[in-house]
Amino acid sequence: MPFSGVHVSQPQPPTQHSTEQATVHPHYYYPQQQEDEIDLRELFAALWQGKWIIIACTLVCTVLAIVYALIAKEQWSSTAKIAQPQVSDYSEYQNQVMQFQPIFDVYQDDGTVLVSNALQGLTQANSLYRLFIDEFNSSSNKKAFLETSPVFQKDKDLLDDSSNEDSVRKLYYDWYKLLSIKPEDAKQLNSTYVMTASAETSQDSFDMLKSYIQFIDEKVHRKVINNLVATISSKENELHQQSIMLTKQAQQRLIVEKERSEYALTIAQAAGVTKPLQNFGDKELFAINLGSDALKAKVEALSKVKNLSVIEPRLEQLNxxxxxxxxxxxxxxxxxxxxxxxxxxxxxxxxxKPKRAVITFFGLLLGGGIGIVFVMCRFVFTRKK
Structure with a gap:
């Protein structure tokens, strides 16, 4: 019996899927391309479309590089290679030094000679070589040379403010680096050295190198001669002091010996000893054993002594x-x-420098790179919009 207001749903049979519906297999599924992925074909197409921008950037940068390479300050270098001097290079100086060798040697009483090595350091090839290298590297020498160099003065006149000490100091420092001497092999400090001078023209660098070498040669020459003069002068003062000391000692010995002889003469005359005594001791303070006649002659001889080398033989060698x-x-x-x-x-x-071909090549690469980056960035931003 039906109830009013109540709807009773009848059970429905289960819906059957049509056997004719196609089954989707996994290998027929293609994932859709993400929106933020860039197709290489699109990228190359964008680069082709922006080729004129790339060409323009390349041309502009290349032209700027060429202009810079043409107007940039040039630097040319001249070089020379040196090694330790041969004996023939300083034989005159060596001969002059060796003529003073006997003054430094010590002559002993038994005839042997002690050879001094005080002068050896002045004539060693290595010492002369190191002196030249040190003088070449000296900043004070470089500054003194540059102050007389017309090439440097021309560059110095171009300073905006020549009264600015910092600017002038920097200019000197930059030029110091243009005058250099370096070992060809860094591990062999006494081997071959390469001298280099750089300037704006080939002729200027050549003239500067020759002039600076001559300048240093004169410096080395004066220093070597001054060292020799100082060494000889020092030895001369030493000999003078020794001579003064030995002279005073000889004078004192002469006075003492004369007084002893006078006392001995007085004693011998009082004792009536006129002739030498054979069996009298010779170790007495006053040698009366010589006899008054001999002592009188001795006193007269001592009074006439003028050459003190008779008393002190070493004075003769010093003199x-x-x-x-x-x-x-x-x-x-x-x-x-x-x-x-x-x-x-x-x-x-x-x-x-400047290496014009290298600068132009890098200008071309830089321009091309800037153009490509610009076109790629424009493509990415346009695609996102």
């Missing part, structure tokens, strides 16, 4: 050395070299 120093003169006009040339100063065929 001989001092006389030799007076006779030997140091010739400061001798010529010698503290190095030996392996390669004379030469002009460079190619400049150091």
């Amino acid at each position: 001989s050395k001092l006389e030799q120093i007076e006779k030997l003169k140091i010739n400061d006009g001798i010529r010698f070299s503290a190095y030996s040339y392996l390669e004379q100063p030469e002009k460079m065929v190619f400049r150091d």
Whole structure:
């Protein structure tokens, strides 16, 4: 019996899927391309569309690079190669030094000679070579040379404010680096060295290198001669002091010996001893055993002594050395070299900088890179919009 207001749903049979519906297999599924992924074909197409931008950037950067390479300050270098001096390079100087060798040697009473090595350091090839290298590297020498160099003065006149000490100091520092001497092999400090001078033109660098080498040669020459003069002068003062000391000692010995002889003469005359005594001791304070006649002659002889070398034989050797120093003169006009040339100063065929071909090539690469990056960025932003 049906109830009013109540709807009773009838059970429905289960819905059957049509056997004709197609079954979707996994290998027929293709994932859709994400929106933020870039197709290479689109990218190359965008680059092709922006080719004129890339070409324009490349041309602009290349032209700017060429202009810079043409107007940039040029630098040319001249070089020379040196090694330790041979004996023939400083033989004159060595001969002059060795003539003073006897003054430094010690002559002993038994005839042997003790050879002094005080002068050896002045004539060693290595010492002369190191002196030249040190003088070449000296900043004070470089500054003194640059102050007389017309090439440097021309550059100094171009300073905006020549009264600015910092600017002038920086200019000097930059030029110091243009005058250099470096070992060809960093591990062999006494081997071959390469001297380099750089300037705006090949001729200027060549002239500067030759002038600076000559400038340093003169410095080394003066210093070597001054060292020799100082060494000889020091030895001369030493000999003078020894001579003064030995002279005073000889004078005192002469006075003492004369007084002893006078006392002995007085005693001998009082004792009536006129002739030498054979069996009288000779170790007495007053040698009366000589007899008054001999003592009188001795006193007269001591009174006439003028050459104190008779009393102190070493004075003769000292005086001989001092006389030799007076006779030997140091010739400061001798010529010698503290190095030996392996390669004379030469002009460079190619400049150091600017490397115009390299600058132009990098300008081309930079321009192309800037153009490509710009086109790619524009493509990415346009695609996102």
